[in-house]
Amino acid sequence: MNSSPDLKFPVIVLSPYTLHQDVWKLILAGQPGLIVAGATSDLSQITAFIPSDQTSTILIDLPTPQPEIVRRLRTLAPRCGLLFLVQSYELSIILPLLQVGATGFVSRDASIGDLARAIIAAGRGEIVLPAEIAVQSLMALAQGQPIEQEMVAPLSERETDVLRLLALGHTNKDIAQLLFLSVRTVEAHLRSIFAKLGVSSRTEAALWAVQHGYGTPKLK
Amino acid sequence: MIMAKTPVAVLGTLAEFHKEPIPFDLNALVQLVARLRPDLLCVDMTHEQWQQRDFGGLPPEYREALLPLAYQTDIVIAPIAGEHPPEEPTVPGWRGKVIAILRRWLATLQRTSPGPDAINQGLRHLMADLLYSLSAWLAGPTTGQKLRDHTQRLTQAVRELARRDPGARILVVVNVRHCHLIRAALRKYPEIQVVKYLDL
Numbered sequence: 001m002n003s004s005p006d007l008k009f010p011v012i013v014l015s016p017y018t019l020h021q022d023v024w025k026l027i028l029a030g031q032p033g034l035i036v037a038g039a040t041s042d043l044s045q046i047t048a049f050i051p052s053d054q055t056s057t058i059l060i061d062l063p064t065p066q067p068e069i070v071r072r073l074r075t076l077a078p079r080c081g082l083l084f085l086v087q088s089y090e091l092s093i094i095l096p097l098l099q100v101g102a103t104g105f106v107s108r109d110a111s112i113g114d115l116a117r118a119i120i121a122a123g124r125g126e127i128v129l130p131a132e133i134a135v136q137s138l139m140a141l142a143q144g145q146p147i148e149q150e151m152v153a154p155l156s157e158r159e160t161d162v163l164r165l166l167a168l169g170h171t172n173k174d175i176a177q178l179l180f181l182s183v184r185t186v187e188a189h190l191r192s193i194f195a196k197l198g199v200s201s202r203t204e205a206a207l208w209a210v211q212h213g214y215g216t217p218k219l220k
Numbered sequence: 221m222i223m224a225k226t227p228v229a230v231l232g233t234l235a236e237f238h239k240e241p242i243p244f245d246l247n248a249l250v251q252l253v254a255r256l257r258p259d260l261l262c263v264d265m266t267h268e269q270w271q272q273r274d275f276g277g278l279p280p281e282y283r284e285a286l287l288p289l290a291y292q293t294d295i296v297i298a299p300i301a302g303e304h305p306p307e308e309p310t311v312p313g314w315r316g317k318v319i320a321i322l323r324r325w326l327a328t329l330q331r332t333s334p335g336p337d338a339i340n341q342g343l344r345h346l347m348a349d350l351l352y353s354l355s356a357w358l359a360g361p362t363t364g365q366k367l368r369d370h371t372q373r374l375t376q377a378v379r380e381l382a383r384r385d386p387g388a389r390i391l392v393v394v395n396v397r398h399c400h401l402i403r404a405a406l407r408k409y410p411e412i413q414v415v416k417y418l419d420l
Contacts, residue, residue, distance in 0.1 A: 007257075032254040033293045116292035176296045180381065182259030182388040183294040 010056035011119050012049045012080075013039035014073075020061055028059075031116045043069070047076050057081035057103075057123035059115075065093070067100045074101040081122030089133050095140055104128025121171035127203060134169020138210045141203075153196045160214075162189045166202065167209035225413035226382035227389050229256075229420040230403050232340050232396030233281050234330040234348065246285040249336040253289060256420050258391035261290055262300045262378055264398075270299040281336075286393060300377035300392070306366040315358045322351045322358075339396055340417065352397035371398045375405040382412050389420055 011034055013024040021039035028036050037056060038049030050056055058073060058080050065084050073082055081103040086093065094105055103122040106115050107130075118128045129137055155163060158179075165175045172190070176183045190202060199205045231253075253261070263282055269275070275283045290297045308323075310316060329348055333339050339348055356364045378392055392402060406412050 031292060032250060032289055113288060113292040120292075120294065173294055173296070176294075180260070180296065180298050181385050182296060184259060185385050185388060 008035035009033055009120050009123055010035050010037040010051050010054055011123075012037050012046060012056060012058045013061065014041070014043070014046065014058055015039065015061040016041045016063075024059065024061065027112060028116075028119075031112065034116055034119060043072055043076065046073065050077055050080060055079060055081070055123045055125075057083050057119045059083050059085070059119060061085045065097060067096045070097055070100045070102050081119075081125060083118055083122040083128060089130055091133065091136060091140065094129070094133070094137060098127075098137060098141060117171070117173055121173060124172065125202065126171045127169070127206065128171060129169050131169045135167065135210060138167065138169070138206050141207060152198050155193060155196055159189050159193050159196070162186060163193055163205065163209050164214045166190070166193075166206050167214040169206075224387045226386050226411060227413050227415045227420055228378060228382065228392065228406055229258075229390070229415050229417040230392045230394070230399045230406075231337075231417045232345065232348070232399040233279070233336070233393060234326060234333075234339055234396055246280065249281060249285045250289050252336055253286060253295070253391065253393070254293065256391055256417060257293075257389075258295060258420060259388040260298045260381055260385065260390045261286060261295050262298045262374075262381065262390060262392040262394075263287075264301045264305060264374065264394045265299040266301045266304060267299050270297065281393070298377075298381055298390075300374050300381075301370070302373040302377065303370070305370055305395075306363070311359050311363075315360075319355050319358050322355050326351050337417075340399075345396070345399070348396045349400050356397075367397070368401070371401045372405070374398060375402050378402070378406060379409055379412065382409075386411065391417065391420060 011028055013021050013028070013036065015021050015024065018041070021041070025036045025039050028034050037051060040046060040049070046058065058077060060069070060082060062069065065086070070082060073080070082101065083104045083106060084097060084102055085108055086105045087108055089105060089107065103125065104118055104127055106118045106128065110118075122128050127134070161179060162175055165178060170178070172183050172186045176186045179186070190205070194200065194205055197205055197208050199208055263286065265278060265282065269278070275287060287297065289295065311319065326348060329339065329344060333344065338344055356367050374392070374394060378390065381390060382388070394402065403414050406414050
């Protein structure tokens with residue numbers, strides 16, 4: 001096989017309760033594609049669980065997530081995805097966390113499948129939000145930011161499709177599934193889009209897209 | 221410019237024998253496909269079924285194993301059936317009785333398979349193909365043509381995916397009756413490299 005046969009995506013659980021940590025470990029360990037690298041209630045211990053050779057996600061199960069937690073985690077684990085479990089997708093809770101570096105949010109009502117794919121997407125640095133609030137969130141984040149200059153080179157038709165779906169808040173996997181392309185191909189399109197827009201991250205690209213009107217569904 | 225070939229593997233299932241006890245856990249199929257980690261997983265399902273999430277009529281291998289696996293991993297599902305697969309051949313008289321016997325043998329093959337890959341290896345794979353070919357021949361030219369048309373649609377859909385996403389690692393999981401025909405048809409296209417599923 002060309003691919004690594006047992007390559008699994010590492011997830012670290014941050015929860016104040018031991019029982020919650022144990023339950024998460026049990027549930028997540030049963031998911032194909034995931035491996036639990038550790039679980040802790042102590043922020044300072046997080047770094048001990050982070051694999052040095054692989055991107056990973058910290059699943060944060062806190063009753064009231066505060067921006068300060070994100071700031072500290074961003075310092076301790078700058079390359080990790082920070083995925084929060086939330087009771088509901090309230091912008092008043094989500095936006096302050098996004099602004100300081102949270103990667104995504106999953107409702108406590110979500111399925112285990114939804115959570116597993118969110119963990120993988122967040123670890124890749126993708127913003128994980130439900131489509132209903134993704135555009136709102138991006139627009140709120142974009143407020144006050146200067147509109148980027150025009151793109152360096154025109155986008156191809158496929159790149160336009162990918163950018164539109166990105167602006168609607170879809171993850172790479174969602175985009176790949178909607179276009180029936182591999183995730184790696186979507187990633188290649190995104191790299192090309194970043195270069196053409198003169199941006200360095202998917203968040204910047206998504207903001208650019210929202211500011212330039214890509215964040216509305218394509219008319220048929 | 222040298223263009224990379226798109227690797228395609230075809231994995232067969234005996235998915236139609238729903239009432240036959242499967243001696244292995246479907247989780248074995250999940251583990252197998254999770255290990256192969258294809259970019260695109262082609263399944264014998266129409267676009268309408270996919271869009272409407274109409275999975276009720278699909279075989280348990282799809283419904284309970286492969287679709288949930290793809291949902292929570294990077295594996296992208298590609299529905300490749302242009303139309304619903306043809307019904308199983310039923311004909312009156314002695315030919316119908318022989319088809320029934322052949323199908324019992326096929327069911328035995330499934331019942332005695334120790335794992336999901338068993339039906340794809342060695343004599344068991346050849347035997348399944350032979351039994352299906354005989355059934356199609358006994359069912360007459362019309363049924364045979366319907367089956368060939370369906371296989372042709374599956375093949376063309378795989379080829380189109382390879383054209384749109386060259387280099388993607390494609391795994392086709394279909395009824396074992398289509399395996400030999402799809403592999404043979406895909407080998408004709410220079411842009412596609414048909415590989416064994418373990419070599420994907």
